[in-house]
Amino acid sequence: MADISTIDPVEKHDHDHHGHEDHHEEDATWDGGGRPFKASYGKLMMWYFLLSDAFTFAGFLIAYGTLRVSMNTWPVPDFVFSTFPGGLHHKPLYFVTVMTFILLASSFTMVRAVQEGHRENQKGVVIWMLFTILGGMAFLGCQAWEWNTLINGEHVSITENPFSAHTEAGVYLEGDGLPADDPMHAIDKGDTFEAGEPYLIHQHNGEWHQLKYEVTEGPDKGMTKQQSLGPKAFGALFFFITGFHGFHVLSGIIFLIVIMVNSASGLYVRRKNGYEMVEKIGLYWHFVDLVWVFVFLVFYLL
């Protein structure tokens, strides 16, 4: 690497024009050679793209919050997201924590790729970018599993949502009909519940099996009611927002692959600009991680 950095053409160029430096710099500025904010055009534009993208995601997440506060009841996240690969249930937030760690790890490997780029270490850049790509793919795989569980296992769709929470206390007049050793089994006849307790309505042969219950407190005391499906908006918001984020991850992986191949081919060695393309895709990749911090907050933690 040392021989490459000693033959720096930019340095040589500056040296040749040493006598006319002021004049030269003015020319460069007015010819478009100046760098506003001392950042390159590409990096600056990446920042402004990310700013606009941040507004898009913020709009989505604020819409989620607005709809959530406008409803009397809402699915409880640590009840909805409590499945884990291997048929495990009642593991609240475990899987999404794994997903978060995968994305954080890929952000770290991206930082390492950028650092190797700064010292023009081609091999290091390619290897750390490869780790980043694998991290992104692992994240998408987890998301696919999560979507599959919700869509095929629990029958959440963008128009129907079986997850909700009770708004009043009561006692069930029937059980969910699942065998006692079924991990999905949760409700027996005679079980009592408090306001705010979450539930999932199961499907039997394509029909919702909404359980009947008797209200034991409040103005409707003594009335027989049945579980109602949860707010529709939940499914639509979940699939659109995590889908939009997942799409960012997917396009990020494609860009990472392109730039990794370019790095491996030696293109950026010839450009001698400290692998700036790697820095730019790095900004994008960290942004995807940043958005996940807030998706994680809004959908899972709150």
Add this chain to the structure above:
Amino acid sequence: MAHLTYSESKRKAVVIISILGAITIFEVVFALLGKGHISESISFPIIITAAVMIILSLVKAYLIVYEFMHMKYEVPGMVKSVLLPMLLLVWAIVAFFSEGNYCKSNRAKSKEHAKYKLEKAAQGSLLYDLETKEI
């Protein structure tokens, strides 16, 4: 990482990722603890867990933007041009959440109103069209 040597910046990246991981673990444990999943006897009011989660997420966002995305090393004008527009979101949050609350209270009111009209109709004091369900 213009001001750091290669090995310094390498060490720094490890430190930052460790902090991010630790905060994430703390967030999850705190969320589960606050909602009574870890011990039946312990739970915090939702306002406290929510405030802690939001603050910790902002800390994570700061670390990602300032350290990983090198915002720390950009010139002040550039930092302002990216971060100041984000303040618009404060108003968006205030406006939309008050709208959401308004919808919630209004929905309860309009339900009561519909009930009232149905009762009146049943008493025969209002004409109620069974076909269109309008008065």
